[in-house]
Amino acid sequence: MANVTGVVPTPAKNAGDVRSRAARLIKPGGTRGGRRRSLTPYLFLVIPVGLLVLLTYVPVANMFFYSITDWDGLDKTKNVIGFDNYVSVFTEPDNLRVFVVSLYYFAGSFVQMALALYFATLLSFKVRFKNLWKGFLFFPYLINGVAIGLIFLNFVKPGGGLDSTLMALGLDSLVKQWTGDPDVINYTLAGVSVWRYMGLNFVMFLGAIQSVPRDIYEAADLDGATRWHQFRHIILPSIRPIVGLSFILAISGSLSVFEIPYIMTGGANGSETFVIRTVRMAFVNNKVGLASAMAVVLLIIVLLVTWLQRRLVPDEEVDIV
Amino acid sequence: MRSIRRRRAVLGTTALLSVTALLTACGGSDDDATSQDSASAGTPSGSITVLTWRTDLVKDGTFDKYVTAFKAKYPDVKDVKVEGITDYEGEVKTRMSTDDYGDVLAIVGSVKPQQFQQFFEPLGDTAEMSKTYRWLNDKSYEGKAYGIPVVGNVQGIVYNKKVFEQAGITEFPTTPDAFIADLQAIKDKVPGTDPLYTNYKDSWPVSAWEYYRGIPSADPDYVNEMTTWDAPWADGHDHEVIDGLLFDVASKKLIEADPTTTNWEQSKQLLGTGKIGTMLLGSWAIPQMQAAAVAAGNSADDIGYMPFPAQKDGKFHATAGGDYNLAINIHSDNKVTARAWIDWFNNDSGYSESQVGLSPLIDGAVPAALKDFTDQAELITPNPAPAGKESLFSDIDTASGIILTDAGYRKKIIDDARSGKRTKQQVFDDLNKAWAKGRAEAGS
Amino acid sequence: MNGVKKGVGGTLKYASLVLGAVLAMLPLVLIITGSFKTDQEFLSTGPFKAPASWTNFSNYATAFTEGGMLRAFGNTIIIFTVAIIGTIFIGAAAAYALDRFTFFGRKAVLGLFLLATLVPAVTTQVATFQIIKALGLYNTQGALILLFTGTDIVSIYIFVQFMRSIPRSLDEAAKMDGAGHVRIFLRIIVPNLKPAIATVVIIKGIAIYNEFYMPFLYLTDPEKRPISTTLFAFKGPYGSQWEVISAGIVITIIPILLLFLFLQKYIYNGFTSGATK
Secondary structure, three states: OOOOOOOOOOOOOOOOHHHHHHHHHHOOOOOOOOOOHHHHHHHHHHHHHHHHHHHHHHHHHHHHOOEOOOOOOOOOOOOEOOHHHHHHHHHOHHHHHHHHHHHHHHHHHHHHHHHHHHHHHHHHHHOOOOOHHHHHHHHHHHHHHHHHHHHHHHOOOOOOHHHHHHHOOOOHHHHHOOOOOOOHHHHHHHHHHHHHHHHHHHHHHHHHOOOOOHHHHHHHHHHHOOHHHHHHHHHHHHHHHHHHHHHHHHHHHHHHOOOHHHHHHHOOOOOOOOOHHHHHHOOOOOOOOHHHHHHHHHHHHHHHHHHHHHHHHHOOOOOOO | OOOOOOOOOOOOOOOOOHHHHHHHHHOOOOOOOOOHHHHHOOOOOOOEEEEOHHHHHHHOOHHOOOOOOHHHOOOEEEEEEEEEOOHHHHHHHHHOOOOOOOOOOOOOOOOOOOHHHHHEEEOEEEHHHHOOOOOOOOHOOOEEEOOEEEEEEEEEEEEEEEHHHHHHOOOOOOOHHHHHHHHHHHHHHOOOOOOOOOOOOOOOOHHHHEEEEEEOOOOHHHHHHOOOOOOOOOOOHHHHHHHHHHHHHOOOEEOOOOHHHHHHHHHHHHHHOOOOOEEEEOOOOOHHHHHHHOOOOOOOOHHEEEEOOOOOOEEEEEEEEEOEEEEEOOOOOHHHHHHHHHHHHHHOOHHHHHOOEEEOOOOOOOOHHHHHHHHEEEEEEOOOOOOOOOOOHHHHHHHOOOOOOOOOHHHHHHHHHHOOOOOHHHHHHHHEEEEHHHHHHOOO | OOHHHHHHHHHHHHHHHHHHHHHHHOOOOOHHHHHHHHHHHHOOOOHHHOOOOOOHHHHHHHHHHHHHHHHHHHHHHHHHHHHHHHHHHHHHHHHHHHHHHOOOOOOHHHHHHHHHHHHHHHHHHHHHHHHHHHHHOOOHHHHHHHHHHOOOHHHHHHHHHHOOOOOOOHHHHHOOOOOOOHHHHHHHHHHHHHHHHHHHHHHHHHHHOOOOOHHHHOOOOOOOHHHHHHHHHHHOOOOHHHHHHHHHHHHHHHHHHHHHHHHEEEEEEEEOOOOOO
């Protein structure tokens, strides 16, 4: 059993994935290796831990500090101003709006998982050209995010591929300003996100389904179980943990959206996401303090979600530390 | 005052140049080297790195010629590395938080006056240098000049004369409402033409609307007075006029249909071929628009330049000011050569003439292409902030969170106007509230 | 009756697969066709119109030379090579210490690594930026190499996992022969980690190749930047030349497509190893 990331963009570092893998792995292996005290393990760990502290923990600590100052990122002085930055994260309408935007991506992740589940189920049965279909559906996930952003700018621009397709199908009435209409833009961008990440979900679901021994299906077939029954009673249980985790991780995933909307719209026309705003505040508006507060809020949400996930989906081997 | 600009910039321009030595340019220890003589004494020699926003001029070899000419004058100079940067504002701003931002660079808009001394070498006393150069005030702080403009611009509206003819517009509109009526006439009578093009997607053309402040009021002290108001988006102040115009043209659908898919390079061609009626851009844009018109098989004469549609005492006005200001990185280890480059660039390079701009030199001539415009519109040069209040304006701006020089807030005005989700009054109320808050926080 | 149902089901099944494949591939296909069009052709013909000439590679030439894609590939390879070597040694060293020894502070170290996996890198960059700056690494490839190497905890776990399958008897035997820890690490552990190294190289290779945020923040010099930010920069100067942008996109995708075609199995395994057990 393990976690899934990539529901919508991965909040970096494949957090979930690692965690449970870690959970499985990290039981001390050495029962004999370290009988005598020696410096050896420390020497081996100096660089890995040094980098870990330098590039992860020091920044996190600094971020907490910046978040209570009015620092602009350039000035030599940082004035401590208490929790003002946090207040404005949750009170200023423009800051609140980014939470609304993330809902589109959150909803998108449901569509994404439904599609992934559908195709994974389909391809877990006998299908011709199975590898070909699998490749087509998965490949978008491997494409560079910048390339994806540009591909879809070309695809959804007025008179582009999407409009042409709709018109060829006689669906002229559906043609819209896909990024120009403020009521449509976030659906468009969330749709691109689904296009990008569906393949990963799909392959993971498929892997989980296929980990069910073949003979169970054969036995079911012999018992005269319909495909629906097989889905309900064999497939669904086998992937429930992954689906559950995917849903939960979709929360932090949808707050961490950055690449696609940044590349396609730069956050304009009401498509600004939490991370785009954070970056803007830090590097354009000279409000490193506020940006840090936003980052801290995101970090806390991610930690909360992870904690929740642990509570709801207990990992049988969490006996790490 | 300064207009942001971006031209046909081509990637990979720097292939011609080597920037590898950039890393070594980090001094770091000379923060207190503030003696102004350090930049003017000695003979130029060695190597410097110049950051420029004119990637097009790097690409087409113009900068190579500049470098050759510069080296001919100063034979001891080994090399001048010119680094063209496409997203100049954003990238240099970020680079300035390190020591690595070239030897000579143009001051980016987001640096506050009180921060100049942290980043740039003082070039001299503003009062003294003003005998030679114009528009130094903008990049001066406490009597010291930190940058010299490369060229001067005036702010007006570039338009297609044929489109105006077809729409039956014979006189320059004198009020925003008259301008809107003209745009409506274009929309009605010249099908397929966008009356006004905002270039929304590229952001900087939208932020450039800021530089029309001071024109409706014809007030050289507009910016200074703005620091004393709680509501600049009311009472007919310039921001209400300018942003009101922006809101109205957007809500009346007189701008491009889908602003999120605009394109700067294409817009030049569209204006040149009459698919666009007008764009609010500084005079620097004229030669580029003319070139695009010619390239599309039309005439350079199709491109006209008119004043912002507002009059004071029966006269048009236009602000004039420096474009980007060249400055010296305070961490530079070759300030002498850097200074020599700046002086040479302004006096000998022929840059400002080539740009159809006003010369930064006091005794420079007005180029022929701008003569008509300057005959119609009276030029205003904004006054500097009073002593002790140099940073007040930008402090209020930052504290308010509006960031007048960033496209973000005007793009939001366009968004709101197009979607109809908020009225102009609501938009202005919010802006006034933010500004008042900024004033309160910045301790005015 | 059953047969009819199966027939309908089968048709539906393939219809939905075709639809899915078309939706997944269509935007891509249009970019490919667009990349062979000329300037005028791109503007005047519809997206579904095939290019006049399928051998018009001029856009590719432009993207490669003027657009600097060639140099970008070189930069990506440099960053990738150094970062991957660093990752392997750091990951293996950490895994070796954590798996083969019990020592004071072991649990604390494990806890540090675990907790770090929860911190999304995207949130901390505001502060990490200051560190990189203080190290004097801003606008150098060193910044990316350091970040790719020093924040990759996934790889460390892959190594720890695999380490446990390397029989301890190998270490013991070497120890009997008088080998020191460094020698055991280099001669026994690292060579035996090969399958794990292969997984890390593939997954991390794809991740580094596709990474946008880090080079976007830390490496702005056009001479030094990798493929993704180089492609991103196409937006400005080639903004009106979609045929050149299209060529740039195709150039970016080709290496990953080749990798995918040849290493499909490993790639699927790499990405799903967390999902299946």
